[in-house]
Amino acid sequence: MAKQSEKKIVAFCCENSALKAAEALDGPAALEVLAAVELVRLPCTGKAETGLLLECLEKGHPGVLVLGCPADNCKFLVGSSRARKRVEVTRRLLKEAGLSEERVHMDFVSSVDAHRLGRIVREMQERLAALEPAPTPIGGKS
Amino acid sequence: MITAVQKPFAEIQAMVEGYSNLLVLGCGTCVTVCMAGGEKEAGILASTLRLAGRQKGLKMRIVEDTIERQCDREFFDTVRDKVEAADAVLSLACGVGVQFCSEVFAGKRVLPGLNTRFYGTTEQQGIWSERCAGCGTCVLDRFGGVCPVARCSKSLLNGPCGGSQNGMCEVDQENIQCGWQLIYDRMKSLGLLHLLEENQPIKDWRTGRDGGPGKIVREDMVLDT
Numbered sequence: 458m459a460k461q462s463e464k465k466i467v468a469f470c471c472e473n474s475a476l477k478a479a480e481a482l483d484g485p486a487a488l489e490v491l492a493a494v495e496l497v498r499l500p501c502t503g504k505a506e507t508g509l510l511l512e513c514l515e516k517g518h519p520g521v522l523v524l525g526c527p528a529d530n531c532k533f534l535v536g537s538s539r540a541r542k543r544v545e546v547t548r549r550l551l552k553e554a555g556l557s558e559e560r561v562h563m564d565f566v567s568s569v570d571a572h573r574l575g576r577i578v579r580e581m582q583e584r585l586a587a588l589e590p591a592p593t594p595i596g597g598k599s
Numbered sequence: 600m601i602t603a604v605q606k607p608f609a610e611i612q613a614m615v616e617g618y619s620n621l622l623v624l625g626c627g628t629c630v631t632v633c634m635a636g637g638e639k640e641a642g643i644l645a646s647t648l649r650l651a652g653r654q655k656g657l658k659m660r661i662v663e664d665t666i667e668r669q670c671d672r673e674f675f676d677t678v679r680d681k682v683e684a685a686d687a688v689l690s691l692a693c694g695v696g697v698q699f700c701s702e703v704f705a706g707k708r709v710l711p712g713l714n715t716r717f718y719g720t721t722e723q724q725g726i727w728s729e730r731c732a733g734c735g736t737c738v739l740d741r742f743g744g745v746c747p748v749a750r751c752s753k754s755l756l757n758g759p760c761g762g763s764q765n766g767m768c769e770v771d772q773e774n775i776q777c778g779w780q781l782i783y784d785r786m787k788s789l790g791l792l793h794l795l796e797e798n799q800p801i802k803d804w805r806t807g808r809d810g811g812p813g814k815i816v817r818e819d820m821v822l823d824t
Contacts, residue, residue, distance in 0.1 A: 507643050508639055508643045508646060511643060511646035511650065550643070550647045551647075554647050554648075554651035555651055555655065556654055
């Protein structure tokens, strides 16, 4: 298993939008994104649960991205809006736990937004780089 | 069901401070339905506590588990080892479950992670509202199935007070419907308005909280010892 410092940002991607955008990347842009993030395919970001997002951070991933369809273009109508609410709850919990809420971020990407995806990942990397490194696991789940 | 909400995180953190080995114990019945203390919530709270502890550099071991009910003795058997291995249990059951967990594991510190609220119903996912106050002497037959004890802020049995305006209660005109408006509307739709002409006698509150802690004994069901 990779050491914490080597772990990538986890990107939960809707298979109808963000994942297609990621698959459309090629050349250096694709390499840059794939070097920085671990893509996780979801049928819809509405499936992203608070506990899952927290668990990624517990396991030492520096940050979590939730990348869903634009809110008015969700195949399941309300999946993206539900995900946005859960991301907000997760960010509040992180703040209460004394961590930066910037470790979890949601963005909306359509399948033709490959160029935006690279920018979103870079911006996330920049936000994380500005933070203190997350402490390593001590007890319980890791 | 019994409804509850999670205590503020800062309060929980202060409560568990000093324990190095904590079991977060969810309850799989009422508080699972009202999304306050089931398996998911136990997982989220345990994760948040671990992340917070790690951030502070605390050497805390926090594990989570959930049992079917914390108000029945037999369900604790599956977590007995985990409870005994922990310094303290943070119970995400209602007040009944927290107390009963404490009784089952005498000598073990059991802490409440939730604030228990009321007997209520799920209006829709994410919204629960009170329906019963557990007064012990049900009067729903006289009020068309709308409880004046639970749903009138003053528990009035003989009509509304002057604080009923446009169907809402003066206690919170935005969020609380006047229980008596609901009773009137229901009785009217049932063609039973004439029953509201009857004066209700003073209610005997001894079957509720005013009679002290309640106890039910069904002699025909009690097992011989």
